[in-house]
Amino acid sequence: xxxxxxxxxxxxxxxxxxxxxxxxxxxxxxxxxxxxxxxxxxxxxxxxxxxxxxxxxxxxxxxxxxxxxxxxxxxxxxxxxxxxxxxxxxxxxxxxxxxxxxxxxxxxxxxxxxxxxxxxxxxxxxxxxxxxxxxxxxxxxxxxxxxxxxxxxxxxxxxxxxxxxxxxxxxxxxxxxxxxxxxxxxxxxxxxxxxxxxxxxxxxxxxxxxxxxxxxxxxxxxxxxxxxxxxxxxxxxxxxxxxxxxxxxxxxxxxxxxxxxxxxxxxxxxxxxxxxxxxxxxxxxxxxxxxxxxxxxxxxxxxxxxxxxxxxxxxxxxxxxxxxxxxxxxxxxxxxxxxxxxxxxxxxxxxxxxxxxxxxxxxxxxxxxxxxxxxxxxxxxxxxxxxxxxxxxxxxxxxxxxxx
Numbered sequence: 350x351x352x353x354x355x356x357x358x359x360x361x362x363x364x365x366x367x368x369x370x371x372x373x374x375x376x377x378x379x380x381x382x383x384x385x386x387x388x389x390x391x392x393x394x395x396x397x398x399x400x401x402x403x404x405x406x407x408x409x410x411x412x413x414x415x416x417x418x419x420x421x422x423x424x425x426x427x428x429x430x431x432x433x434x435x436x437x438x439x440x441x442x443x444x445x446x447x448x449x450x451x452x453x454x455x456x457x458x459x460x461x462x463x464x465x466x467x468x469x470x471x472x473x474x475x476x477x478x479x480x481x482x483x484x485x486x487x488x489x490x491x492x493x494x495x496x497x498x499x500x501x502x503x504x505x506x507x508x509x510x511x512x513x514x515x516x517x518x519x520x521x522x523x524x525x526x527x528x529x530x531x532x533x534x535x536x537x538x539x540x541x542x543x544x545x546x547x548x549x550x551x552x553x554x555x556x557x558x559x560x561x562x563x564x565x566x567x568x569x570x571x572x573x574x575x576x577x578x579x580x581x582x583x584x585x586x587x588x589x590x591x592x593x594x595x596x597x598x599x600x601x602x603x604x605x606x607x608x609x610x611x612x613x614x615x616x617x618x619x620x621x622x623x624x625x626x627x628x629x630x631x632x633x634x635x636x637x638x639x640x641x642x643x644x645x646x647x648x649x650x651x652x653x654x655x656x657x658x659x660x661x662x663x664x665x666x667x668x669x670x671x672x673x674x675x676x677x678x679x680x681x682x683x684x685x686x687x688x689x690x691x692x693x694x695x696x697x698x699x700x701x702x703x704x705x706x707x708x709x710x711x712x713x714x715x716x717x718x719x720x721x722x723x724x725x726x727x728x729x730x731x732x733x734x735x736x737x738x739x740x741x742x743x744x745x746x747x748x749x750x751x752x753x
Contacts, residue, residue: 354473360391379740381433393424477501481511489525499751503530551746556739570720578650583613587657595705647672658699671731693726
């Protein structure tokens with residue numbers, strides 16, 4: 350049985366509100382099902398106490414504006430198990446947000462990892478870190494302990510962070526890594542342009558639960574007017590207001606329907622626009638709703654649209670495609686390799702309401718059969734990227750590239 354050690358700074362907590370993106374857990378959980386023994390090191394950053402005082406006073410405002418998880422107290426760490434994955438959450442002190450960790454902090458973290466593994470005789474065959482800070486440095490240090498293990502890093506669109514934190518020593522740190530994964534082709538191109546050429550790269554796609562994929566495509570596209578849906582946080586980098594601007598340009602006669610799902614600072618702006626422009630018959634805002642209810646909304650819509658920037662991947666796009674929605678995603682923002690423009694969906698420059706309006710008009714002018722074809726291809730794409738298939742593709746690439 351191969352043993353995998355995954356290091357990450359983002360991982361769901363074992364609490365009711367389940368803070369933290371679960372992407373790394375989905376990989377780890379599926380690897381366990383495949384027969385691997387998987388351990389996760391979750392580095393939870395902790396800050397000086399005044400930061401938590403400020404967070405408690407401004408939690409709702411920060412969360413609404415950025416969409417980020419806001420912690421209001423220091424984490425103390427925990428060792429636990431979830432779906433067969435062994436997890437050790439280790440607090441790491443950082444004096445300044447977005448900065449680096451001290452050498453002492455890094456050294457102690459490595460000592461804790463080695464000690465925890467040693468207690469049960471866990472010797473990893475593969476060590477992979479997600480996100481660069483502090484994973485690039487720590488994975489490199491673990492190479493001195495586990496010399497036979499394959500060392501990998503997966504970048505999530507955080508090249509600038511790596512450059513800022515590590516500065517001139519970034520290249521020497523990167524040279525200790527055996528293989529590199531990238532959440533999308535755009536991130537790989539930026540990394541190779543600004544840091545170094547990679548000999549053994551792979552693209553690390555995420556998947557969705559198999560039961561999220563529709564068993565029967567309910568989209569007929571015969572309603573006479575297109576029904577759009579936006580699912581995501583109502584924050585600036587996701588441009589939810591730009592979608593309204595595009596609809597106004599594409600359909601001056603207001604022959605469309607638009608549904609917003611999600612919460613955030615800009616939800617108030619959208620509601621104000623609905624009121625001042627008299628769009629109550631065209632636009633609905635549902636706020637945050639359960640995931641199963643979102644499936645129902647996808648089934649009732651024709652097109653899903655979100656043209657955000659800073660997306661390393663964008664699972665919400667894949668979820669919409671899995672239900673048969675014609676999906677409009679951001680161009681060169683994480684989903685280019687999954688959506689082929691005009692074949693199984695469309696790509697639009699992030700935040701560009703003019704380009705989005707043109708795409709909306711293009712879809713509206715397509716025949717019913719053309720729309721159905723794109724819808725069916727979207728479902729087929731989603732079928733190839735279930736949680737299990739994505740995790741298998743990931744680990745198969747790592748093993749393949751590990752061969753000396």
